[in-house]
Amino acid sequence: MLNVSDTILAQYANSPSLCTIIEGFNQAVDPGLVIDNWYDNVWNPQTATGWGLDVWGRIVGVSRVLKVTETNFFGFSQGSPDSKTFGSGVFYNGGSVTSNYILSDEAFRRLIFAKAAANIWDGSIPSLNAILMQLFGDEGNCYVADNQDMTITVTFEFTPSPVGISIIASGILPRPSGVEYSYAFTPAFIKDTDFGGDIL
Template structure:
C-alpha cells in the first residue's frame, strides 16, 4: 500500500515494534511492481509479450501459428504470394506447400492489430489504406486499388518476407463484403540506381 500508516488504528500508531512489523509486511507484499509488470506485459497490447500476446490473440481470434509457404512455385510475378517466373520456380506437384510457423512477438503483435483493425473497420477505402500503412509502415508503400467491378487489389510496393506473405494471404486483412481481392507485389526500383547498363 502507498500509505500503510493510515490503516493503523490510532492506539497502535506509536508502537515501534508493531510499526516495524507492519512496514516490513507491507514491503513484502507491495503489489505496485506486479501491477506495473501486468500492465506492461499483458494489459497493454503495444508492449505485451509472450503469454500476454497469446491472451490478446484469443481475444481478437487469431493464432500465433501461421502457415508459411516453404517453396515458391511457377507462376507470374504479380500473382499470389510465392509465385515465381521462368527459371526461378518449379511446377506444383501436389505436395505440401506450407509449414507451421510460430510468430515472434513483434510479428504476432502485427497480426493481432490487423485482426483488431478488421473487427472495427468502417468499410471505406481511405480507412483501409490507413490500416495497411500502419501495419506495414516499416516495409514500404502499400494501398488498395478499386477495380470498379466488385473487386479490389492490394498493392504492396515492397518485397514481402515470408511472415508478411502469411499475414497478407491469411485473409485477415479487412475487405468489403462480397468484394473479391487480389494481391500485387511491385517492389519499387529507383530509376537512378546504377545496374551497370542503360535503363530504358
C-alpha cells in the same frame, strides 16, 4: 498499501516493534509491483509480451502461429524470386510443403492491431489502406485501388516475405461485401486463388 501508517490505530502508532512488523509485512505483500507488471505485460496491448500477447490474440481472433509455404524449389527465373536455379534447389514434387512459423512479439503485436482494426473497419478504402500500412508500412508502399467495376486490387510495391504472404493469406485483411478483390505484387511472382482472390 501506499500509506500503511494511516491504518495503524493511534495507540499503537508509536510502537517501534509493531510498526516495524507492519511495515515489513506491507513490503512483503505489497501488490503494487505485481499490478504494474500485469499492466505492462498483459493488460496494455502496446507493451504486452509473450503470454499477454497470446491473450490479446485470442480476444481479437488471430494466432501467433502461421503456416508459411516453402517456395525454395528448383525452377527458372520467371517462376518466382524464391525459386532456386541449378545447384541450389530441390525439384518440385507437386506437393505443398508447409511449416509453422511463430511470430515474434513485435510482428504478432502488428497483426493483433491490424485484426482489431479490421474488426471495427468501417468498409472504406482509406481505412483499409490504414490497416495495410499498419501491417506492411515498414516494408514498402501498399494500397488499395478501386477499379470502378465492383472489384478492388490490393497492390504491394515490394515482394513480401513468406511470413508476409502468410499474413495476407490468413484472411486478416477485411473484404468489402459484394466486392471481388485481387492482390498485385511488384514484381509479380505468384498466381493463386487460395487467397480469396487472384494473386497477379
